[in-house]
Amino acid sequence: xxxxxxxxxxxxxxxxxxxxxxxxxxxxxxxxxxxxxxxxxxxxxxxxxxxxxxxxxxxxxxxxxxxxxxxxxxxxxxxxxxxxxxxxxxxxxxxxxxxxxxxxxxxxxxxxxxxxxxxxxxxxxxxxxxxxxxxxxxxxxxxxxxxxxxxxxxxxxxxxxxx
Amino acid sequence: xxxxxxxxxxxxxxxxxxxxxxxxxxxxxxxxxxxxxxxxxxxxxxxxxxxxxxxxxxxxxxxxxxxxxxxxxxxxxxxxxxxxxxxxxxxxxxxxxxxxxxxxxxxxxxxxxxxxxxxxxxxxxxxxxxxxxxx
Numbered sequence: 001x002x003x004x005x006x007x008x009x010x011x012x013x014x015x016x017x018x019x020x021x022x023x024x025x026x027x028x029x030x031x032x033x034x035x036x037x038x039x040x041x042x043x044x045x046x047x048x049x050x051x052x053x054x055x056x057x058x059x060x061x062x063x064x065x066x067x068x069x070x071x072x073x074x075x076x077x078x079x080x081x082x083x084x085x086x087x088x089x090x091x092x093x094x095x096x097x098x099x100x101x102x103x104x105x106x107x108x109x110x111x112x113x114x115x116x117x118x119x120x121x122x123x124x125x126x127x128x129x130x131x132x133x134x135x136x137x138x139x140x141x142x143x144x145x146x147x148x149x150x151x152x153x154x155x156x157x158x159x160x161x162x163x
Numbered sequence: 164x165x166x167x168x169x170x171x172x173x174x175x176x177x178x179x180x181x182x183x184x185x186x187x188x189x190x191x192x193x194x195x196x197x198x199x200x201x202x203x204x205x206x207x208x209x210x211x212x213x214x215x216x217x218x219x220x221x222x223x224x225x226x227x228x229x230x231x232x233x234x235x236x237x238x239x240x241x242x243x244x245x246x247x248x249x250x251x252x253x254x255x256x257x258x259x260x261x262x263x264x265x266x267x268x269x270x271x272x273x274x275x276x277x278x279x280x281x282x283x284x285x286x287x288x289x290x291x292x293x294x295x296x297x298x
Contacts, residue, residue, distance in 0.1 A: 108252070112291055113293070115253055115291075116241070116243075137216075139241070140216060141207050142241075144207075144217050144224075145203075145207065148223055148224050149275060149276065151192075151194065151223065151225050152223060153187075154220055154221075154223065155220055155223060156220040157217060157220065158219075158220065162216050
């Protein structure tokens with residue numbers, strides 16, 4: 001009888017101890033960081049966001065494409081248990097620049113630049129000039145100088161055959 | 164290797180003349196002007212040496228020769244005469260021609276590409292600036 005009582009007290013106290021332990025189970029900052037990173041990995045929208053966790057406070061920084069993405073991320077992070085708070089330093093990326101006017105100006109400039117290089121074909125997209133066709137080595141630098149003077153974003157000529 | 168390192172030789176010279184250097188990560192842009200055509204050609208020679216035939220597409224070398232209005236300029240077409248046009252653009256009618264190698268007057272600039280010139284006959288019009296070199 002005594003043994004039984006001892007046993008039940010023992011079991012009860014063990015349960016209590018376990019209960020206490022589980023309620024203040026140590027969730028480390030590293031665990032929380034991993035948990036947040038798991039959420040960040042769920043969408044390519046968050047690819048430019050990084051997190052740091054210190055004293056259970058998560059600090060998010062980086063860039064997302066829109067306010068909607070930022071809101072969605074806030075909502076998704078509610079699933080991470082154990083965070084005291086979330087501090088967001090996330091910025092909204094400016095909209096992609098409009099290259100319409102730049103491309104039009106490049107097209108006009110290219111017409112003059114290519115006038116004496118009849119075998120060269122140029123295309124323009126997003127400020128990038130792509131050259132194809134063929135050119136003599138002696139004329140290559142001249143052509144490149146003419147196009148560089150138009151201040152394009154980039155000149156791609158790896159498909160241009162140099163004779 | 165960072166592009167600024169790859170093209171360090173060019174960057175160093177261009178910076179002496181106050182060029183603007185911007186690195187977008189995959190393209191280095193050098194924009195500015197140098198005092199002589201020789202120096203501009205030297206930069207392009209270095210460029211061709213570092214990146215043969217300019218194939219990498221990682222540099223935009225927009226360096227022009229400082230050519231103030233009022234300067235004498237030489238026609239540096241490959242061999243043909245240089246068209247002088249009524250307005251700035253190849254869609255403009257040709258009003259005259261300046262001979263290859265001729266030295267003419269720069270009297271104005273419509274933009275970086277089209278300069279107003281007066282040729283040896285006294286004819287005035289716009290010519291493509293890439294075929295004009297400061298003398």
